[in-house]
Amino acid sequence: MRAVVLVGGEGTRLRPLTETIPKPLVPLVDRPSLDHVLDHLAAHGVHEAVLSSSYLEERFRSFIEARHGRPRIVWITEEEPLGTGGAIVNALEHLGDEPFLALNGDILTDLDLTAMRAFHEERRAEVTIALHRAEDARPFGLVLTATDGRVREFREKPEEPVPGDVNAGIYLLDPAVLRGWPRARPLSIEREVFPALIAEGRRIYGFRGEAYWLDLGTPEQYLQAHFDLLEGKVRGIRYPAPYVSPEARVDLRAHLGRWVSVGPGAVVRPDAEIDDSIVLARARVGAGARVLASIVGPAAEVGDGATVVGCVLAEGARVAPGLALEGARLGAGEVVDPRSVTQGSGGPL
Numbered sequence: 063m064r065a066v067v068l069v070g071g072e073g074t075r076l077r078p079l080t081e082t083i084p085k086p087l088v089p090l091v092d093r094p095s096l097d098h099v100l101d102h103l104a105a106h107g108v109h110e111a112v113l114s115s116s117y118l119e120e121r122f123r124s125f126i127e128a129r130h131g132r133p134r135i136v137w138i139t140e141e142e143p144l145g146t147g148g149a150i151v152n153a154l155e156h157l158g159d160e161p162f163l164a165l166n167g168d169i170l171t172d173l174d175l176t177a178m179r180a181f182h183e184e185r186r187a188e189v190t191i192a193l194h195r196a197e198d199a200r201p202f203g204l205v206l207t208a209t210d211g212r213v214r215e216f217r218e219k220p221e222e223p224v225p226g227d228v229n230a231g232i233y234l235l236d237p238a239v240l241r242g243w244p245r246a247r248p249l250s251i252e253r254e255v256f257p258a259l260i261a262e263g264r265r266i267y268g269f270r271g272e273a274y275w276l277d278l279g280t281p282e283q284y285l286q287a288h289f290d291l292l293e294g295k296v297r298g299i300r301y302p303a304p305y306v307s308p309e310a311r312v313d314l315r316a317h318l319g320r321w322v323s324v325g326p327g328a329v330v331r332p333d334a335e336i337d338d339s340i341v342l343a344r345a346r347v348g349a350g351a352r353v354l355a356s357i358v359g360p361a362a363e364v365g366d367g368a369t370v371v372g373c374v375l376a377e378g379a380r381v382a383p384g385l386a387l388e389g390a391r392l393g394a395g396e397v398v399d400p401r402s403v404t405q406g407s408g409g410p411l
């Protein structure tokens with residue numbers, strides 16, 4: 063089976079981390095989150111994955127070169143961002159005549175894609191949309207289905223916090239259903255293509271798998287994905303908790319809580335205390351520093367004796383020794399020292 067993985071979003075909600083790293087390449091414990099997505103696809107028999115983006119393309123090139131094994135990767139450069147629907151239509155010529163998977167590249171899930179395919183075939187569906195049960199559907203919008211699973215309606219984001227089935231961003235599509243859609247114009251699969259196909263009476267079904275599912279869209283969700291992986295909540299993936307890369311240097315006198323991940327080349331100095339946080343590659347946490355509920359980006363630094371709580375430090379950001387920050391967002395390379403009074407932007411995590 064083939065798949066197209068959408069990796070071309072700007073990742074605005076995950077800024078400032080995505081100022082220098084495309085969202086799908088942001089590390090998740092020991093490797094880019096896109097590696098987790100591709101491994102999951104390979105485990106369900108996907109032999110070829112089409113990746114498409116127009117954004118931060120250089121970074122993807124080194125990712126593709128470094129990646130080994132299945133699935134084989136085909137890269138498409140979008141001249142301009144084509145949106146979720148446009149990117150899929152644009153990839154059609156690489157996807158053959160059989161049903162193919164299309165999925166958002168920023169989702170951590172253990173959904174049984176093999177069962178989803180069997181469901182698709184049994185129903186003779188033209189489109190199958192994976193559904194996730196959300197207790198609060200406000201950020202997503204609802205997908206309403208009939209008792210036989212047939213999708214009746216895509217409903218815009220509700221204003222009240224109601225529970226319901228939401229679009230999980232994973233689809234099985236018969237390529238014929240997309241022929242006729244324009245190739246090179248921006249298009250949303252959720253807002254334009256699916257509602258139009260429903261109105262045409264096409265055979266669109268919703269598949270509810272009992273699965274772990276999380277969209278890595280925001281810093282809170284990105285941290286949560288780590289905690290869940292460290293707790294073993296994602297089927298088929300196991301890490302020690304806390305996770306410390308073999309290439310990190312953590313002083314024996316440092317204290318690491320259970321929900322902590324420390325990336326390669328990172329340095330944690332004596333008496334540092336880290337809880338519910340991730341420290342990415344080449345970052346440095348100084349002696350006696352405290353890092354709580356925070357993301358310390360690649361090559362970022364928390365100085366000796368400094369405290370960060372609910373903070374996001376983008377690549378190369380630096381907090382001077384002894385300072386205390388709460389809820390700060392530091393952009394790439396930003397330095398906070400006693401002379402700068404800014405606490406970044408944004409609220410607490």
Ligand code: GTP
Pocket residue numbers: 068069070071072073074075076085114115116140142143144145146149165166167168279
């Ligand atoms: P935000 O800006 O924070 O909303 O993130 P995002 O840009 O990634 O948007 P969103 O989460 O809605 O995107 C869902 C998926 O579609 C993600 O995997 C994106 O990478 C991908 N995506 C969004 N827009 C495009 C696009 O124009 N082209 C391609 N190829 N992928 C896209």
